[in-house]
Amino acid sequence: MSQQHSYMQVRSPCVSVCEYNEHYYCIGCKRHMDEIIDWLDYSDEERVSVMQQLRTRDISQPSGLSFKNY
Numbered sequence: 621m622s623q624q625h626s627y628m629q630v631r632s633p634c635v636s637v638c639e640y641n642e643h644y645y646c647i648g649c650k651r652h653m654d655e656i657i658d659w660l661d662y663s664d665e666e667r668v669s670v671m672q673q674l675r676t677r678d679i680s681q682p683s684g685l686s687f688k689n690y
Contacts, residue, residue, distance in 0.1 A: 630664045630667035630668055630671065632649075632659055633649040633650075633651065633670075633671060633674060634648070634649050634656075635648045635649055636648065637649075640653060641679060641680075643679065643681075645677075645679035647679065649674070650674045650677045651670065651674065655670055
């Protein structure tokens, strides 16, 4: 039986070090600013995907993500 995630079960990786580098990545949690802004709208599957990417994310290099204009 596969484990299903209920909405909002996957918690934010925020570590309360909210400072951004020149590529709009948080140096605390490694999320891109767009991922942080959109986090509450993400499904748990999307959150799990982001969490998996964070394990190996190198924030010293641009990733191709571009900052959204809100």
